[in-house]
Amino acid sequence: MAQEYRLILKHADTPGYTADLDCYLRHGGYEVLKKALALRPKTLSDGKTLSGPEQIREEVKISGLRGRGGAGFSCGLKWSFVDRKSGKPIYLICNADESEPGTFKDRQILYKDPHQMIEGMIVACYANDVHLAYIYLRGEFVEGAKILNRALAEARARNYLGKNILGAGYDLEIHVHRGAGAYICGEETGLLESLEGKRAYPRIKPPYFPAVLGLYLCPTIVNNVETLCAVKHIVGMGASEFSKLGTTNNTGTRIVSLSGHVKRPGYYEVEVGKATIGELINDPAFGGGLREGRKLKAVVPGGSSAKVFKAGEKFKIKRRGPDGREIEQEVDMLDLPYDFDTLMAAGSMSGSGAIIVMDDSTDIVEALANIAEFYAHESCGQCTPCREGSLWMSKALHRLTHGEGRKADADYLIKIADNIPGGRTICAFGEACAWPVQSFVAKFKDDFVAKGAADEARRAAPVEADESNTRTPIGATCHRNHLREGGRQSCVRTEDHARPGHREADSHDHDSGLRHGQGGGAALLLPPEAAGGGQLPDVPGRVWDTRHWPEPQAPPEPGWHAED
Ligand SMILES: Cc1cc2nc3c(=O)[nH]c(=O)nc-3n(C[C@H](O)[C@H](O)[C@H](O)COP(=O)(O)O)c2cc1C
Ligand code: SF4
Numbered sequence: 001m002a003q004e005y006r007l008i009l010k011h012a013d014t015p016g017y018t019a020d021l022d023c024y025l026r027h028g029g030y031e032v033l034k035k036a037l038a039l040r041p042k043t044l045s046d047g048k049t050l051s052g053p054e055q056i057r058e059e060v061k062i063s064g065l066r067g068r069g070g071a072g073f074s075c076g077l078k079w080s081f082v083d084r085k086s087g088k089p090i091y092l093i094c095n096a097d098e099s100e101p102g103t104f105k106d107r108q109i110l111y112k113d114p115h116q117m118i119e120g121m122i123v124a125c126y127a128n129d130v131h132l133a134y135i136y137l138r139g140e141f142v143e144g145a146k147i148l149n150r151a152l153a154e155a156r157a158r159n160y161l162g163k164n165i166l167g168a169g170y171d172l173e174i175h176v177h178r179g180a181g182a183y184i185c186g187e188e189t190g191l192l193e194s195l196e197g198k199r200a201y202p203r204i205k206p207p208y209f210p211a212v213l214g215l216y217l218c219p220t221i222v223n224n225v226e227t228l229c230a231v232k233h234i235v236g237m238g239a240s241e242f243s244k245l246g247t248t249n250n251t252g253t254r255i256v257s258l259s260g261h262v263k264r265p266g267y268y269e270v271e272v273g274k275a276t277i278g279e280l281i282n283d284p285a286f287g288g289g290l291r292e293g294r295k296l297k298a299v300v301p302g303g304s305s306a307k308v309f310k311a312g313e314k315f316k317i318k319r320r321g322p323d324g325r326e327i328e329q330e331v332d333m334l335d336l337p338y339d340f341d342t343l344m345a346a347g348s349m350s351g352s353g354a355i356i357v358m359d360d361s362t363d364i365v366e367a368l369a370n371i372a373e374f375y376a377h378e379s380c381g382q383c384t385p386c387r388e389g390s391l392w393m394s395k396a397l398h399r400l401t402h403g404e405g406r407k408a409d410a411d412y413l414i415k416i417a418d419n420i421p422g423g424r425t426i427c428a429f430g431e432a433c434a435w436p437v438q439s440f441v442a443k444f445k446d447d448f449v450a451k452g453a454a455d456e457a458r459r460a461a462p463v464e465a466d467e468s469n470t471r472t473p474i475g476a477t478c479h480r481n482h483l484r485e486g487g488r489q490s491c492v493r494t495e496d497h498a499r500p501g502h503r504e505a506d507s508h509d510h511d512s513g514l515r516h517g518q519g520g521g522a523a524l525l526l527p528p529e530a531a532g533g534g535q536l537p538d539v540p541g542r543v544w545d546t547r548h549w550p551e552p553q554a555p556p557e558p559g560w561h562a563e564d
Contacts, residue, residue, distance in 0.1 A: 002275035003285055005245065007253045008229045009269045012112040019147050021154035024115035030160055032236040036123045037168035056127035056235055063239035064251035065231070069095055069186075069224030070303070070351050071428075072340040075231070079128060079221060081211035088218040092125050092133040093195070096225050097179055097186035099138060100303035101374060102354035105255035105267050106225035110137075110144045114151040118174065120228035122160065123235050125172050128221060133174045136191050139181040148176045183378040187427050188222040190380065201382050202427035226255055247273035250339035254350075256280060260357035261294060262287030273342065277301060277309075278334030281357055294359035298444070299333065301343055302351025304371050305432035307439035309333045315346045348439070364447045368440040369397035375433035383425040389416050390433045404459075405452035413441050413448070 011017045011027050021029070039052030050058065061076025082090060094117065098106040109117050117135075125133050137145055152174055155161045163171050177195055179185040185194045189203035192215050207213055214220020223231075230252055234242045243251040250272040258280060259265045268286050277299060281287045290296060296311040313333040321327045336342050343350045358367060376394035381387040393416050396409050406412075417437040420430045441448055 001285070002270065002279040002283060004268050005253055005271045005274070006269045007233055007245070008116070008226060009108060009113075009255060009267075012108055017112070019112060019114050019151065021115060021151065021158065024113070029115050030119055032232050033119050033122055033126075033160060034166065036126055036235050037166055037170065053127045053129060056123065059239040060127070060231060060234055063230075063234045063242045064249060065227065065234060065242070066250070066340055067224055068226035068230070068254065068353065070100065070305075072350065075223065075227055078211065078223075081209070082128060082221060083212045083219040084129070086212075086219060089132065090128055090130050091215045091218060091220040092121065092128060092130040093188075093191065093215065093220060093222045094121055094133070094135045094225055094228055095186060095188065095191060095222050096135050096137045096141070096144075097191065098141075098225070098352075099183040099186045100305065100352040100354060101371070102257060102259055102300065102303050102356045103352040104257045104259075105353060107138075107141065107144060108255070108267055109225055109229060110141065111147055114148050115155065116229050116232060117225055118148075118151055118155055119160075120230070120232035121174060122155075122165070122172060124221070124223065124228055124231045125174075126170055127231075130221070131171050131173070133172065134195060134215075135174065135176045136185070136195060137176055137178050138186075139179040141178070145176055145178050152176065182380075183374075184380045184427075184429060187429060189427065191222065192220065199380075201380055202429070204426050246271045247337070247339060249341055254338075254353050256338065257352075257354040258287050258357070259354070261291055261359040261361070262289065262357050263291065264288040270338070273337040273339030276335050276337055277355065278332075280338060280355060281334070287357065290357070290359050294361060296334075296357070297360045297362050298358040298364065298367075300354075300356040300358075300436075301338070302349045303354040304356070304374065305349075305435055306343075306351045307348040307435045308443060309346070309348060310443040313443070317342055317345055363401075364440060364444045365397065365451050366401050368436060369394070369401045371436045371440075372397045372433070375429075375436075379429060379433065383430065385420045385424045386430045386433060389420040389430075392416050393433070393437050400448065400451050400455070403455055405455040407449055407452040407456055409452045410441050410445050410448035413437050417441070 017023060017027070024030070036052065036056060039055055041049050041051050042055055043049045057076065057079055060079065061074070063076070065075040066072045067075055067078070084090070096106055096110060098104070121133055121135070125131070135148060137148065152161065159166055161172055161174060165172060179191075179194060179200075182190075182194075182200055184190045184202065185200045187200075187202050188210055189205070189208055190200035192210060193203065194200040195215060210220040210222050212219055214222070230242075233252075245252050246254075252272055253269050254272045255267050255269045257267050262281055264287050268280065270280070275283075275286070279286065281296075281299070282289045298311060299309045300306055301309060311333070314330050315333065315336060316328050316330050317336070318326050319329050333346070336346055338350060338355075340350055358364070372390070372394040376390040379386050379390045393413055396413055396416075399405055400409050414437070417434040420434040424430060
């Protein structure tokens with residue numbers, strides 16, 4: 001039976017363990033840093049000599065550590081891309097933005113064991129010849145910023161940071177930078193723009209690979225909080241010991257954020273690939289199973305961007321048999337080992353390590369509408385497919401969840417989602433907003449079609465000409481069959497609807513629905529048959545609540561000046 005294996009969270013929840021430096025030192029803190037700084041040059045059998053920092057970089061590569069921020073990219077390989085010959089300073093940034101819905105693991109480290117992360121950062125900085133580093137912290141972590149700044153001050157006071165660290169002749173400063181609460185700031189190039197004081201617009205790659213053209217166009221390493229903690233343990237225990245944890249190509253431990261309809265939601269550290277999705281959901285050591293009387297409906301395995309798994313879904317995966325030979329086996333979704341490669345082979349990803357469990361009480365259309373609304377809100381707006389597509393998907397899902405759906409909405413959603421990813425956008429947000437829609441609709445199509453069909457049937461039914469039937473409370477969404485340019489539309493009821501004699505067949509003065517400056521390029525998203533006429537498709541539900549728009553201002557009096 002799978003069990004927790006606490007490496008990074010070893011002390012975090014121990015009674016009496018606190019975030020201050022003295023407590024960290026009592027538990028062996030900063031010993032790894034001392035070990036790293038004391039590494040002497042080593043001559044290899046081929047006569048090549050490796051400096052201390054080079055040895056650390058090599059260890060990280062051998063350890064097989066993969067980034068814990070989302071993409072699961074090899075940390076050692078990423079470090080090897082750093083341009084060390086440019087003559088420019090090299091920066092390191094700890095990505096502590098943690099905004100992927102469902103994810104709540106980095107904050108456990110930041111709040112409960114900040115010195116562990118700082119030590120990991122210092123070791124990583126030493127290994128990469130970095131003298132200035134930043135912690136890019138999610139804006140909402142107000143208390144986290146205080147904890148980190150206090151921890152950094154403590155580390156400075158004891159010379160674990162600053163000039164000539166522990167007499168080793170190495171200088172390093174680390175600053176905390178708080179974001180302002182946008183999800184896109186977690187994307188590494190958006191993060192760099194934000195850190196430079198600009199709007200977090202992701203940069204196009206190539207040429208802006210951070211390892212070459214990062215912060216202030218200097219070589220930059222961006223690593224997740226958990227990844228940097230793992231670096232500390234790799235140097236502490238050695239790459240070979242570290243890589244004994246986990247499974248081949250999926251080494252070390254991983255902190256899984258488990259949420260949704262389980263009895264024991266929470267964060268659990270496990271050896272990568274040593275627990276299956278089913279064990280994480282059902283075992284008493286982890287989620288403890290679903291709520292009483294409920295059946296599993298769906299699992300999102302790696303944060304909201306990951307493609308959903310349907311209960312009962314089967315996958316063919318390759319496994320090593322008792323004789324060491326590789327065999328292909330059909331396994332249930334619940335039997336998939338929770339690791340990077342298996343989940344990718346199953347068409348999804350372990351992403352940020354966040355498992356969201358949905359039982360049969362979940363309205364899957366509502367669940368997707370919720371996710372899509374998040375992405376429509378968080379798109380930075382630079383790329384038309386992402387900006388318009390995320391909004392259109394959200395609007396279509398909004399109408400499906402507000403009684404205005406159509407049977408054809410399922411196909412419509414897929415059409416939009418299919419036209420966003422695949423190199424059409426600057427950053428991976430395009431994929432992140434399309435994958436949930438593609439997978440939810442494909443795997444639960446009946447739910448979407450049934451909702452749309454029920455709405456269509458209801459709208460087609462004869463409507464009683466009863467005056468009271470036209471009354472929707474002011475401010476509430478009105479789902480009556482208003483006529484607008486031949487389409488049916490829901491709208492937010494204003495005084496207009498309260499007018500005596502207002503009938504549902506009355507037309508209303510809805511605005512066009514396009515955001516200012518956001519109408520261009522929409523044809524990119526359209527299916528070929530619709531794109532030719534230059535017409536925007538009718539997107540019922542694309543209604544803007546104009547109630548909060550500023551009233552037009554009266555022109556200033558003649559002779560009035562701003563200075564007055
Ligand atoms: C839209 C978007 C949001 C992201 N948010 C985060 C985040 O909050 N934290 C994080 O560590 N990585 C996030 N990432 C991944 C980062 O771009 C980057 O790959 C990661 O910080 C690298 O660290 P790692 O190699 O240690 O995983 C995000 C990526 C995208 C596309
Ligand atoms: S894909 Fe979306 S979030 Fe990323 S740069 Fe383009 S518009 Fe912005």
